[in-house]
Amino acid sequence: MDLKGVGAIVTGGASGLGAATARELAKAGAKVALFDMNLEAAEAVAKEIGGVAIKCDVADAAGGEAAVNEAAEKVGPLRVLVNCAGVGTPMKAVGKDGPVALEKFTRVVQINLIGSFNMIRLVAHKMQQQAEMEGKERGCIINTASVAAFDGQIGQPAYGASKAGVHGMTLPLAREFASFGIRVCTIAPGLFGTPMMFALPPEAQESLGRSVPFPSRLGKPEEYASLARHICENQMLNGETIRLDGAIRMAPK
Numbered sequence: 450m451d452l453k454g455v456g457a458i459v460t461g462g463a464s465g466l467g468a469a470t471a472r473e474l475a476k477a478g479a480k481v482a483l484f485d486m487n488l489e490a491a492e493a494v495a496k497e498i499g500g501v502a503i504k505c506d507v508a509d510a511a512g513g514e515a516a517v518n519e520a521a522e523k524v525g526p527l528r529v530l531v532n533c534a535g536v537g538t539p540m541k542a543v544g545k546d547g548p549v550a551l552e553k554f555t556r557v558v559q560i561n562l563i564g565s566f567n568m569i570r571l572v573a574h575k576m577q578q579q580a581e582m583e584g585k586e587r588g589c590i591i592n593t594a595s596v597a598a599f600d601g602q603i604g605q606p607a608y609g610a611s612k613a614g615v616h617g618m619t620l621p622l623a624r625e626f627a628s629f630g631i632r633v634c635t636i637a638p639g640l641f642g643t644p645m646m647f648a649l650p651p652e653a654q655e656s657l658g659r660s661v662p663f664p665s666r667l668g669k670p671e672e673y674a675s676l677a678r679h680i681c682e683n684q685m686l687n688g689e690t691i692r693l694d695g696a697i698r699m700a701p702k
Contacts, residue, residue, distance in 0.1 A: 450586055450681050453478030456524035458517070460507050460568055461534035463490035465643035466593065469670035470531050470677045472498055477678055479529060482520035484568075500524070507534045507564035517571040526579050530572040531591045531677055532565040535611075537645045539604040554607040561611035565592050569622065569633075577629045587630040589681045592619065594637040594690060600699035612637070616690045623688030632687040634680045639694025641668035661695040668693065 457474050461467035462483025471481045475498035484505035485491040491502035501523045505516035521527055538557050540549045569590055576588035594615040601609025616635055623633040640646065640657050646667060647654070658666045676693055680686045 450528065450582065450589055450684065451478075452529070452678070452681055454525075455479050455528035456521065456526050457481045457529035457531070458484060458520050458524075458527060458568070458572060459531045459533060460484040460505070460564075461532075462502075463487045463494060465533070465645070466638070466641065466670050466673045467531070467533035468494045469674040470533060471495075471500060473671070473674035473678045474529065474531075474681075475500060477682075480524040482524045484516055484520075484534065507532075507568055508559045510567060513567045514571055517568070517575065521575055527572055527575045528579065528582070528588045529591075529681055530568060530588070531593075532568055532615075533593050534564055535561045535593060537608050540607055541604055542606055554610075557607035558611045558614070561608070562614040565615055566618065573622075573626060573629075573631060576631050577626075581630055584684050585630045586632070586684060588632070590622070590626075590631065590633045591677050591680055592633070592635040594635045596637055596639045596692060596694050596697065596699055598637055598690075599692075602699050603702040619690055620688045627687075632680075632684070634686050634688070635690040636673060636676055636680075637690050637692045637694070638673055639668060639692070639697045641670060641673065643670060660700075661697045664695055666695075668695065 457479040459467050459471045462471045463485035471483050475481050481500035483491045483495050483502045488504040495502040503516045506512050579587050592615050595612040597605050597609045598612035598616045619635045
């Protein structure tokens, strides 16, 4: 796909992987709508790249639909969706005070998995109505899983389950949308330098970085963004989850 002039939505676009991806897509010529609950931060990135910021709770059906409609009006026909919005709340199924509150598990799955699907169903509907581009393509959808989908650690039952769900729906959706010329891929990042990671003490960040076989450091959001752009531009990439992790395999804890 030639990204010049196409309309794109990046969820979680105010920071981290989402902000880096929005910048990369804009660099390639796309017109980008940044969805985020932190509208002020999203507006700052949007101003930098010439995009638009839209406040959106990705897991809200009505609010999500309104945000997608607004994006279509402001950036034109939608051809790209990159789902980066997510949370990583740690928890154990049973802690010192007994069973974890079910609401904590539900919230993580609601945002990471259901929120991603909500955006997919809404944007794919828009994509299906667009004219074909070169190679009979109409759009490209990229989701964000995690190595926790495969190597989930103690304290990650909700996060691992939500990201495994994102991985699990990749191929079924790619098959469903194939007849419309819409591709679906997922990126499963390892240890990346994002706001979630930066919430840890510096020594913990350094230790985690050293645990990556090579390169022995935290991933850079720009490296995620570079892969997202390549997926958009490489039409043969479809129905695949790509680990972006420096060969790390997470230990139990």
